[in-house]
Amino acid sequence: IGKEQISNDKPNQSVESITVSAAVSLKDAFTEIGELYKAKTGRTVDFNFGASGALQQQIESGAPVDVFASAGEKQMTALAEKNLLTAGSRKDFARNSLVLIVPKTSEVRIVSFSDLADPALKKIAVGNPKTVPAGQYAAEVLEKGGLQEKLHDKLIFAENVRQVMDYVVRGEVDAGIVYSTDARQAGSEVNVAATADEASHSPILYPIAVIAGAKHPDAAQEFIDLVMSSEGQAILQKYGFISPGKSQ
Amino acid sequence: MLTIDVKKSFHKQHDRLFHLDLSFSVNAGFTVLTGPSGAGKTSLLRMIAGIIAPDEGVIELGSTVYFDSERRIDMQIQQRNVGFVFQDYALFPHMTATQNIAFGVRASASADRRVKAEEMLSLFHIEHIADRLPHEMSGGEQQRVALARALSCEPRIALLDEPLSAVDIETRSKLLDEIESAQDRAKIPFIYVTHNEAEATRLGTNRIYIRDGRVAAAEIA
Amino acid sequence: MLTIDVKKSFHKQHDRLFHLDLSFSVNAGFTVLTGPSGAGKTSLLRMIAGIIAPDEGVIELGSTVYFDSERRIDMQIQQRNVGFVFQDYALFPHMTATQNIAFGVRASASADRRVKAEEMLSLFHIEHIADRLPHEMSGGEQQRVALARALSCEPRIALLDEPLSAVDIETRSKLLDEIESAQDRAKIPFIYVTHNEAEATRLGTNRIYIRDGRVAAAEIA
Amino acid sequence: MIFDALKLSLFVVCCSTAIVGIAGVAFSYLLAKSSFRGKDLLDAFLTMPLVLPPTVTGYYLIVLLGRRGILGSYIYELTGWSFAFTWEGAVVAAVVVSLPLMIKASRASIESVNTDYETASYTLGKGKLETFLRITLPLARRGIFAGLVLAFARALGEFGATLMIAGNIPGKTQTMPLAIYEAVASGDDHRAQVLAVVLTAVSIAAIYLTNKISRTAFYG
Amino acid sequence: MIFDALKLSLFVVCCSTAIVGIAGVAFSYLLAKSSFRGKDLLDAFLTMPLVLPPTVTGYYLIVLLGRRGILGSYIYELTGWSFAFTWEGAVVAAVVVSLPLMIKASRASIESVNTDYETASYTLGKGKLETFLRITLPLARRGIFAGLVLAFARALGEFGATLMIAGNIPGKTQTMPLAIYEAVASGDDHRAQVLAVVLTAVSIAAIYLTNKISRTAFYG
Numbered sequence A: 001i002g003k004e005q006i007s008n009d010k011p012n013q014s015v016e017s018i019t020v021s022a023a024v025s026l027k028d029a030f031t032e033i034g035e036l037y038k039a040k041t042g043r044t045v046d047f048n049f050g051a052s053g054a055l056q057q058q059i060e061s062g063a064p065v066d067v068f069a070s071a072g073e074k075q076m077t078a079l080a081e082k083n084l085l086t087a088g089s090r091k092d093f094a095r096n097s098l099v100l101i102v103p104k105t106s107e108v109r110i111v112s113f114s115d116l117a118d119p120a121l122k123k124i125a126v127g128n129p130k131t132v133p134a135g136q137y138a139a140e141v142l143e144k145g146g147l148q149e150k151l152h153d154k155l156i157f158a159e160n161v162r163q164v165m166d167y168v169v170r171g172e173v174d175a176g177i178v179y180s181t182d183a184r185q186a187g188s189e190v191n192v193a194a195t196a197d198e199a200s201h202s203p204i205l206y207p208i209a210v211i212a213g214a215k216h217p218d219a220a221q222e223f224i225d226l227v228m229s230s231e232g233q234a235i236l237q238k239y240g241f242i243s244p245g246k247s248q
Numbered sequence B, C: 001m002l003t004i005d006v007k008k009s010f011h012k013q014h015d016r017l018f019h020l021d022l023s024f025s026v027n028a029g030f031t032v033l034t035g036p037s038g039a040g041k042t043s044l045l046r047m048i049a050g051i052i053a054p055d056e057g058v059i060e061l062g063s064t065v066y067f068d069s070e071r072r073i074d075m076q077i078q079q080r081n082v083g084f085v086f087q088d089y090a091l092f093p094h095m096t097a098t099q100n101i102a103f104g105v106r107a108s109a110s111a112d113r114r115v116k117a118e119e120m121l122s123l124f125h126i127e128h129i130a131d132r133l134p135h136e137m138s139g140g141e142q143q144r145v146a147l148a149r150a151l152s153c154e155p156r157i158a159l160l161d162e163p164l165s166a167v168d169i170e171t172r173s174k175l176l177d178e179i180e181s182a183q184d185r186a187k188i189p190f191i192y193v194t195h196n197e198a199e200a201t202r203l204g205t206n207r208i209y210i211r212d213g214r215v216a217a218a219e220i221a
Numbered sequence D, E: 001m002i003f004d005a006l007k008l009s010l011f012v013v014c015c016s017t018a019i020v021g022i023a024g025v026a027f028s029y030l031l032a033k034s035s036f037r038g039k040d041l042l043d044a045f046l047t048m049p050l051v052l053p054p055t056v057t058g059y060y061l062i063v064l065l066g067r068r069g070i071l072g073s074y075i076y077e078l079t080g081w082s083f084a085f086t087w088e089g090a091v092v093a094a095v096v097v098s099l100p101l102m103i104k105a106s107r108a109s110i111e112s113v114n115t116d117y118e119t120a121s122y123t124l125g126k127g128k129l130e131t132f133l134r135i136t137l138p139l140a141r142r143g144i145f146a147g148l149v150l151a152f153a154r155a156l157g158e159f160g161a162t163l164m165i166a167g168n169i170p171g172k173t174q175t176m177p178l179a180i181y182e183a184v185a186s187g188d189d190h191r192a193q194v195l196a197v198v199l200t201a202v203s204i205a206a207i208y209l210t211n212k213i214s215r216t217a218f219y220g
C-alpha cells in the first residue's frame, strides 16, 4: 500500500486546485474570496455552484468535492449524519436575515409581516419550505405570527429565492419573502417592506465544512480559514451577509 | 376538342436529358398514342393533367385553357378534371378497392359514392377484391381498380397510360368493351397509350405515333 | 430442375380470400407461366423466392431444398439466389440506374460492379439513363433496369414477372434476344410470366397455364 | 396527495397533447407543403424551446403571459385573469416545450410521403386540404403518432417551465414532476421513489398501450 | 467565460449527438425490425428519460454512476476514475436525455419504409445488415435526420441532469445552460440575458444550417 497513497495525501506538493461546492446565493462573495485564495496560495478554486440540496446529493454519491458551503443547516447536518464531513471542520461562516419585499409599483401599504393577511394581497411568493432553506425560515416566521393558516391559499412556492425575486420584480405576486442579501442585490427593483424579527425564526446560518475523503484536506482547510478570516468576512459583508457571531 | 402545342425539356444539372416538342389537335373520341419506350407519351399526359408544366406552349380542352405560357395561365390539377390511369397505378395504399374508387366519385352522399364504386367494381370484374388493400391485390387487379377510379370521377378528358398492360387477353377484351361504352356515354376525348397493336387497331379512330419527343406520324379522323 | 408442390391460402380475418394448390416440375430452360389476372402467378414466384412461405409443401431447385414444411426447412430469401423482376419493378428510389444494377452484382471491387452494370445497360439499350434516378425514367426504362438488375446477380433461377409488359414491340423483340442469350449462358430455369401470346409462343419450351390457383394445363418438354 | 398530482398531470397532459396534436400537424403542413419567406426562421423559432433550459422558457412565458406580461397584461385587463399560477399556465408550458417534438417528427414523415399519391388525389378533383387530410396524413401516420408519443411523454415530464409560470401549488398546479422534484430536493427519498415509480408506471403503461394501439391501427 | 461555456457545450453536444446517432439507429433497428420478449418494455424504458424531470434523471445517474454508485463504484475501483464532475458525465447526461427523441423519430421512419425495397435487396443476396444500411437507412433519412436535430437541440439545452452528474464547474463542466442557470440563480440578469441570446443565436444558426444542408442532401 502506502507510499504513493501517503505522498498523495501530503499537502501542497502537487495540489493545484481544490473543488468547492457552494450554494448559488454565495456566488459573488465566494468568487471574490476564491480570487483572494489564489493570490495567497497560488492554488485555484473550482467552484461548483448549485442548490444546496443538489450539492448535498452529489457529495453523497461520491462527487470529488473538498469543501461544502451550504445555505441551510439541514443539508450539512444530513452529511454529518452520514459521516461525510471531516470531523471538527464544520463552522458557521455567515448569517442572513429575512425580509418581506413588495413590487416597486405596489399600491398596498405593507409595513410588517402581519400585514400579509390584508385581503388586498392576493398572492405571496415564498421558497418551497420542503426544498428551499429560505422557504423553511419563511414558514417559521409565518407560523410564529399565526399567519400560516390565513395565508394558506395565497402562498406560491418557488424552487429558489431567485424565482421569488422574479415574481415580485415582475409584479406577478403582491409580496415575497427573501434573504436580505437578495433584496439588496436587486436594488431598486423591489421595495423592502419589513425585516423579520430574529426571534421569529431559527438563526439563518451558513455552515461550511471539509468533506471526508477530500483529496486536498489541508488546502481545503486553508480555504475555510480564509473564509473565516477578517478578510473573508469583509468580503461577505460587502455582499450583505452578517458575521455569524454578531447580531443584526 | 383537345389542342396541344407544347415544348418541354428535362434537365439534370446542366445537361438537357430529353426534349419534347409536340403539337396536334384531336376531337372527342379515342386517340391512340403509341411510340417506343421513352418517347414522351407519359410526359405528354402529365402535361395535359397539369402534373408538370410545359416550358412554353398552349393546352386547350374545348373552350377551357388549361395552359398558356403567353397568357400565364396554368390551371391547377384539381380544376382540370381529368381521369388519369397512371402507368404505375398510384392507388392509395391505405384504402380498399371500393374506397379508392369512391374517393373520386362526385356525389355528396357517401352511400351514393359507395354504390357507384361497387357498380364500377362489377363492370371491371373485380367485385371479389372490393375490401382488399392494394398490397393484397394482383397486378392486374390493381390496374383495374386504377381504371375504375379514373373513369368514375366524371372527367372532361380521360388519360389512360397503358391501362390494360397487366391483364390477360380475355379480360382485356372485356375491359375494352367497358372502356368503349364509357367513352360512348361521356363523349369526351380518351387519350389511350398502348404498346399493343390489337388494342391500337381496335380503338384507333385517331392515331398519333410519337418518337423522341416529336409527332412522327398521325392519322386523325 | 425445379420441383414445386405447394398449398397456400390468403386470409383476411376469417375469410379465405384465395387458395393456391400447385404442383409441377420443370427443367432448366424457359417455362412460360400464363393465366388470367389473379390466377396466382405472382404468388407462386414469391413463394419460390422465399418472400412468402407456403402453408405446406416442398420447393426444390436441383438438390437444394428451398422449402419443405415437413422437414421445417425455409431457406432465407438472401440465400436462395434468385433473379426476380418484380411486376412493379421495386427499383431502389435513391439509386441511379447504374447503382441499382451494380447493387446486385457479385464482385468485390466496386469498379468491377460498375463495369458490369454499364455492360448490362447497353445490352438493354438504356445507356442514356445510366445516371438517372427511377423517378426520372419512363415506365419502360424502369422495367429494363429491373430486368438488368435481376439478371446481373448471377442467379440460380430467374423469376420474370411480366418483364416486358411496358415496352414497345420493337424493343421487346430486341430484349427477348438478350433474355434468350442470358438463359443460354446461364443454363438455369427461367420462369417467365406473360400475358402476351407472341412472347409465350417464342419462348415456350415449357408452358404452364394456371387458373384459380391450380395448374389448368401444362405442356412440359 | 399523490393522487391529486397524478390526476392533475394527466389532465394537463391530455389538454396539451390535444393542442399539440392539432397545432403540430398544422405547422408541419405549413412547413412541409408551402414555401414562404422566413420559413426557416419560423422553423428555428419553433425549435427554440427544445434548446433553451425550460426554466428560461418559463421565464419568457412569464414575461409574455404573466399578469404584467406583454400579452398577459391585456388579458388581465380584459378578464381580470392571468395564466400565472393556474393549470392553464401549466398547459401552456407543456404545449410550448412539447410542440417542437411533434413538429419535427410529423414534418419529416409528411415530407416522406410519396407525392404521387397526392398528385393522384388532385387529379380526382380534391383540393389541397382534403388531399392533406385524407391522403397525406394517413400515410404519414407513423411519424405523426411518434410525434404525439414524444409530445405526450415530454409534457408528462415537463417541469422547469411549468414551475415558472404555473407555480407549485399542491392540489392546484403541482403536477407529478413537480412533486417528484420536491421530494428529491427535500431529501424525502422514499416519497420520491414512490412518486417516480407511479409516474414511470403510468408512462410505461401509456406508451405500452399506445404501441399496442398503433400496431393494430397500422397492421390491422 | 462565455466562450469557455460555449466551447464546452458544443463539444459535449457533438460527442453526445454522435453517440446518440449511432446508438439511436441501432436501437431503432432492434425495435423496428426484430421481435423479442420485452421489446415493448425496452421501448418504454428508453422513453423514460423523456418523462422524468431531468433533475430526477440526473439523480438516478449519480446513484448509478457516481463514485459510490451501483456501477460507478466498480469503475472507480478499476480505474480510480468516476463520471462525477467530468465532461464525460455531461456527455452521459446529454446522451440519456436525448436518446429517446432520436429513437422515436428514427424508428417511425424506418418502419415507414416500404418493405418491397428491402425484399428486393434480399433477393439480390444482401443480408439484413447490408440491406438496412444501404436501403432502409437512406430511405428513412428524413426521419433520422429529424431525430438527430431533435437530439442535438435537446442536448444543447440539457441542464438538469448535467448539473447533477457533471456539476457546474466553470471551464470544466459548465455548459451554456448551466452558465445561464448560474447567472439567473445568482441574480446576474444581464449576464443571463447575454448567455441566453448567445445560446439562442447558436441554436438558430445550427438549425438553420442543418435545414439548408438537408435540403441539398434530399433534393439536390
Ligand SMILES: Nc1ncnc2c1ncn2[C@@H]1O[C@H](COP(=O)(O)OP(=O)(O)OP(=O)(O)O)[C@@H](O)[C@H]1O
Pocket (backbone or CB within 6 Å): B010, B011, B017, B018, B035, B036, B037, B038, B039, B040, B041, B042, B043, B044, B087, C129, C135, C136, C137, C138, C139, C140, C141, C166, C167, C168
Ligand atoms: N423527371 C424527369 N427527369 C429527367 N428525365 C425524365 C423525367 N421524366 C421523364 N424523363 C425522360 O423523358 C423521356 C420520356 O419519358 P416518358 O415517361 O414520357 O416516356 P414514355 O413515352 O411514357 O415511355 P414508356 O413507354 O417507357 O412509358 C424518357 O427518356 C425519360 O427518361
Ligand SMILES: Nc1ncnc2c1ncn2[C@@H]1O[C@H](COP(=O)(O)OP(=O)(O)OP(=O)(O)O)[C@@H](O)[C@H]1O
Pocket (backbone or CB within 6 Å): B129, B135, B136, B137, B138, B139, B140, B141, B166, B167, B168, C010, C011, C017, C018, C035, C036, C037, C038, C039, C040, C041, C042, C043, C044, C087
Ligand atoms: N397478401 C394478399 N392478401 C390477400 N390476397 C392476396 C394477397 N396477395 C395476393 N392475393 C390474391 O391472390 C390472388 C392471386 O394473386 P397473384 O398476385 O398471384 O395473381 P397473378 O396471377 O400474378 O395476377 P396478375 O396477372 O393480375 O398479376 C389474387 O386474387 C389476389 O387478390
Ligand SMILES: [Mg+2]
Pocket (backbone or CB within 6 Å): B041, B042, B043, B087, B161, C138, C139, C140
Ligand atoms: Mg410511360
Ligand SMILES: [Mg+2]
Pocket (backbone or CB within 6 Å): B138, B139, B140, C041, C042, C043, C087, C161
Ligand atoms: Mg402478378
